[in-house]
Amino acid sequence: MGQKRLAAMIEQDTGVWLNNSFDNQEWLEKHYSDSAPSKRSICYWYAEFKRGRTDTDDIPSTGRPNDAVIPENVEKTLKIIMSDRKVKVREIADIRKISAGSVHTIIHEHLGMKKVFSKCVPCLLTPEQKQQRIDDSKSCLDMFTRNKSQFLRRYIAMDETWIHHFTPESNRQSAEWHAAGESRPKRPKAQQSAGKIMTSVFWDTHGIIFIDYLQKGQTINSDYYIVLLERWSVYYIALLE
Incomplete structure (x- = not known):
């Protein structure tokens, strides 16, 4: 009831x-x-x-009005956030001399904003670099459209990866066939070796073409890539011949 x-x-x-x-x-x-x-x-x-009550509705509560949530504080809070997107709620409260709860109300209910984590990307590109990538992609797409087979035959990709001196067996690699009732095989726990080497790999539609290992003490920079591409060109020309 x-x-x-x-x-x-x-x-x-x-x-x-x-x-x-x-x-x-x-x-x-x-x-x-x-x-x-x-x-x-x-x-x-x-x-x-x-006592003389005449209705069955709940009596509305008379809470204390929030004097801090006013248009002036809403506007000032927005300016503070736009000048520093990483500003904390407590810092805004100290600047405006209002409570943190009032700042929360302003940000979420009046400004419709929330704090989000940044997204990790491989690198941050300038507008010029972004435009260059767009132009290169369009150029490759045009060549692909004109002659798909010739384009794929000549298209070569390159990437880099770390290779450890020792990599333990995975669970799938250690799997063995056993009859019913036989005990499972055991292997000691092992970790990847601390030693590793940077490897540059070139490949096309048929598979890996060229592998280069970074020498100990050498740094990956523009000079390294220039030498690497020169070595690759010499190797690829010899391969075609």
Whole structure:
């Protein structure tokens, strides 16, 4: 039984209910066994209607108005955030001399903003570098459209990866065929070696063409790539011949 229904029953015949509160509670428990209100609820509504209450709606609460959430603070908070996207709520509260809760309300409810983590990307490109990539991609797409087979035959990709001096067997690599009842094979726990080497790999549609290993103490920079491409060109020309 909801409180509105209980209040309406009391309101219809307040005198009868007030004179027989114990019997009325028993009657409610008999007819509303699963949702009968407590004696405290019955007494509360008795007292309310006895004091002259005339409705069963909840009395609206009169909370303290938030004086800090005003258009001026909303505008100032937006300016602070736009000048420093990483600013903390506490810092905004200290600058504007308002509570952190008020800052939360301004940011989420009035500005519709939230703090998000940055997304990791391989590198940050300048507008010129982005445009160069777009032009190169369009050029490759044009060549591919004109002659797909010739383009794929001549298209060569390159990437770099670290290769450890020792890499332990994976679970799949260590799998063995065993008959029912035989115990599982055991192997000692091993980790990848600390020693590793940077490897540059060139490949085309038929597979790997050229592999280059970075010498110890050498740094990957523009000079390294110039030498690497020269070595690759010599090797590829010899391969074609």
